[in-house]
Amino acid sequence: MIWNEHHECMEREELRKLQGERIRAMVERVYFNVPFYRRKLQDMGIEPGDIRTIDDLQKLPFTTKQDLRDNYPFGLFAVPQQEIVRLHASSGTTGKSTVVGYTHNDILMWSEVVARSLTMAGVSGSDIIQVAYGYGLFTGGLGLHYGAEKIGASVIPISGGNTKKQLQLMEDFGSTAIACTPSYAAYLGEALIEEKIDRKNIKLKAGIFGAEPWTEEMRAQIEQLLGLKAYDIYGLSEVIGPGVSMECSCQNGMHIFEDHFIPEIINPETGELLPYGELGELVFTPATKEAMPLLRYRTRDLTRLHAEPCQCGRTLVRMEKCVGRSDDMLIIRGVNVFPSQIESVLLEMNETKPHYLLVVDRENNLDVLEIQVEVEEQFFSDEVKELEELRRRIHANIASLLGLSASIRLVEPGTIERSMGKAQRVLDKRKLT
Amino acid sequence: MIIKQLSVFLENRTGRLTELTGILAEHDINISAFSIADTADYGILRMIVGKPEQAAEVLRNRGFAVKITDVVGMIVPHRPGGLHKALQIISDSNITIDYMYAFASGECKATVVIRADSLENIIRVLQEHEMELLQQGDVYQI
Numbered sequence: 001m002i003w004n005e006h007h008e009c010m011e012r013e014e015l016r017k018l019q020g021e022r023i024r025a026m027v028e029r030v031y032f033n034v035p036f037y038r039r040k041l042q043d044m045g046i047e048p049g050d051i052r053t054i055d056d057l058q059k060l061p062f063t064t065k066q067d068l069r070d071n072y073p074f075g076l077f078a079v080p081q082q083e084i085v086r087l088h089a090s091s092g093t094t095g096k097s098t099v100v101g102y103t104h105n106d107i108l109m110w111s112e113v114v115a116r117s118l119t120m121a122g123v124s125g126s127d128i129i130q131v132a133y134g135y136g137l138f139t140g141g142l143g144l145h146y147g148a149e150k151i152g153a154s155v156i157p158i159s160g161g162n163t164k165k166q167l168q169l170m171e172d173f174g175s176t177a178i179a180c181t182p183s184y185a186a187y188l189g190e191a192l193i194e195e196k197i198d199r200k201n202i203k204l205k206a207g208i209f210g211a212e213p214w215t216e217e218m219r220a221q222i223e224q225l226l227g228l229k230a231y232d233i234y235g236l237s238e239v240i241g242p243g244v245s246m247e248c249s250c251q252n253g254m255h256i257f258e259d260h261f262i263p264e265i266i267n268p269e270t271g272e273l274l275p276y277g278e279l280g281e282l283v284f285t286p287a288t289k290e291a292m293p294l295l296r297y298r299t300r301d302l303t304r305l306h307a308e309p310c311q312c313g314r315t316l317v318r319m320e321k322c323v324g325r326s327d328d329m330l331i332i333r334g335v336n337v338f339p340s341q342i343e344s345v346l347l348e349m350n351e352t353k354p355h356y357l358l359v360v361d362r363e364n365n366l367d368v369l370e371i372q373v374e375v376e377e378q379f380f381s382d383e384v385k386e387l388e389e390l391r392r393r394i395h396a397n398i399a400s401l402l403g404l405s406a407s408i409r410l411v412e413p414g415t416i417e418r419s420m421g422k423a424q425r426v427l428d429k430r431k432l433t
Numbered sequence: 434m435i436i437k438q439l440s441v442f443l444e445n446r447t448g449r450l451t452e453l454t455g456i457l458a459e460h461d462i463n464i465s466a467f468s469i470a471d472t473a474d475y476g477i478l479r480m481i482v483g484k485p486e487q488a489a490e491v492l493r494n495r496g497f498a499v500k501i502t503d504v505v506g507m508i509v510p511h512r513p514g515g516l517h518k519a520l521q522i523i524s525d526s527n528i529t530i531d532y533m534y535a536f537a538s539g540e541c542k543a544t545v546v547i548r549a550d551s552l553e554n555i556i557r558v559l560q561e562h563e564m565e566l567l568q569q570g571d572v573y574q575i
Binding site: 375376377380381382383384387388409410411412413414415 | 438440442443444470472474475477479493496497498499500502531532548
């Protein structure tokens with residue numbers, strides 16, 4: 001099923017024309033309504049009339065997270081306050097949070113892209129969807145909620161946490177779909193076993209998971225635990241929230257809703273545009289956004305784009321699962337390390353579960369990485385030599401993948417904090433000194 | 434002949450062992466024998482308890498990684514050369530011991546708990562030499 005066949009299956013040339021028109025109107029809006037952008041464009045000698053087609057996109061300046069912080073809270077809004085109907089904010093790990101605003105039309109557009117996303121996952125008006133993303137300042141809960149209502153599904157706005165209640169409603173209401181972070185999905189799956197709930201009473205068929213990086217191995221694990229098909233949804237509040245792109249049933253990358261969010265891949269160091277298929281930083285221009293239209297917003301996410309037609313019939317470009325957010329990327333002794341790589345190693349070994357914590361510290365001016373891994377009862381041997389052998393294997397696999405020697409610390413099951421929202425995978429103690 | 438031993442993975446954290454013994458006390462489970470294999474980060478606690486299945490269940494429910502392992506309990510005379518004679522029999526039969534721990538029980542006897550690659554062999558050899566073996570039912574009486 002395709003929610004909006006006209007826009008999702010458009011001829012590429014026709015789509016580019018539409019994008020061009022939308023960009024042109026957008027640049028006009030920001031030039032006249034956002035002093036920050038007017039100054040920026042004037043400094044570069046660009047006038048609204050210079051942007052006519054999608055090929056002119058590259059002439060525009062980038063916007064970074066720092067620009068959002070500098071203009072905190074409402075400096076980048078392009079409409080008067082009274083037109084703003086919703087505010088969301090992301091928790092700022094460094095300094096102030098990032099604030100985003102929405103007009104009524106923005107909310108409608110957001111609902112539309114989430115409706116398309118849910119349809120991709122096979123969710124329809126006859127489904128009961130449990131929205132276990134956090135409701136509140138975080139865009140996950142309300143974003144999924146409005147899209148699910150738009151397609152006419154029955155929404156359970158349970159929000160994140162309260163695991164026992166989640167399982168109870170899942171069983172009693174017969175939820176057929178669930179939306180949450182992948183780490184919470186895995187946690188729910190484990191809790192299902194712990195609570196000894198009969199899987200026959202669970203009717204879930206689709207899971208819409210996103211807001212944090214996850215791996216194919218984790219997908220397999222969640223699918224097995226919850227007995228559903230797991231779909232990857234991507235989004236970021238600066239662009240709109242969840243629903244920027246979504247996996248179709250071919251699960252061959254996430255289709256970006258390009259009629260609204262125009263993607264580019266750039267070299268993160270030079271800013272130079274890269275062709276389809278090359279790895280680089282993902283940049284979005286949300287061309288139809290009214291409240292906060294950002295020019296070429298740098299996501300810090302590293303991925304590739306593919307434009308080959310998809311078997312599902314959609315012509316929208318597909319993005320690969322992000323290699324990592326450059327915010328998540330750790331540089332340890334000069335080696336780039338993404339938590340997702342470590343997770344892959346652990347899951348491939350099939351001897352541990354994806355509960356781990358990376359602790360980075362500096363000893364004698366040298367970065368040290370400790371990986372805490374929970375000992376699973378089924379793999380627990382009561383002989384020291386066997387456990388030491390497991391540690392050696394993890395160490396060797398990490399070393400061969402990353403070229404980095406990490407110390408492996410085995411910890412008791414359940415001791416690494418489970419998150420109800422985004423999983424905390426990294427403890428970087430180097431920043432404290 | 435085979436005794437059920439309880440093995441528990443324990444991180445080296447202050448108070449962790451006390452938590453465990455507290456849980457066992459709460460459930461009226463008696464510890465007959467006890468040993469810890471320690472490394473820098475963690476230890477493996479091995480115990481002979483009165484109700485191993487129940488003990489495993491209550492510890493699991495409290496988040497411990499628990500395993501029940503088969504071991505052999507060998508009873509040797511509590512006097513010079515008692516242990517030596519028993520070990521001589523085992524090594525003469527080319528049996529490798531993975532680990533063992535021992536404790537004196539009373540004035541004249543000591544019990545040795547042994548984990549080896551082949552418990553059947555060890556039991557056979559010891560019986561051939563008329564060594565006394567601990568029965569699961571004896572565990573309370575140690």
